[in-house]
Amino acid sequence: GENPHQFASFYKEVLVKEVNLGDAVQLGGKELSFNNLVDLGAVLEMVKDFQEPTVVFVKHTNPCGLASALTIEDAYQKAYQGDPLSAYGSIIGINRIVDSKLADLINETPFVEAVLAPNFEDEALNIWKKLYLTQSQ
Structure with missing residues (x-):
């Protein structure tokens, strides 16, 4: 639930064919909060509409x-510069x-x-195992 004392449930709509948060797999980090899940769903809905990085x-x-940019690294830097102060503690969608x-x-x-992100290379996972890592297929 939204509050720590409330029980929560997560359901996947099996008839939905497009990629959604129910397809994601958590690869590391602590238990995701309600707000984390809501934000993860939001970033997925935003980035999946773009063909370019x-x-x-x-x-x-x-x-x-x-x-968006020609490379994912350029897109990352430009997105972060959008509002670096507000980016503190954010969820990132790639x-x-x-x-x-x-x-x-x-x-x-x-x-x-x-x-x-759609996937993570093993080297990337080894760089920061302590972050919450979520993979969408």
Whole structure:
């Protein structure tokens, strides 16, 4: 639930064919909060509409920065510069595989709550195992 003393349930709509949060797998970190799940759903809905490399920072369902670029690293830097102050403690959505180069960039960002991406290379996972890692298929 939204409050720690409330019991929560998560349901996946099996008839929905497009990628949704129910397809995601948590790869690390502590238990996700209600707000984390809401923000993860929001970033997924935002980045899945883009064909070009795109990154979005979301905090409490509000985008703090969103950018597309020729490379995912450029998109990440531009999205972060949208509002670096508000990006503190945000959820990051990425529509490309996270490699070690991008993982290093993310690691330089102060306090990231969670990262959602289509996949993570093993080297990237080894760089920051303590973040909440969520993979969407």
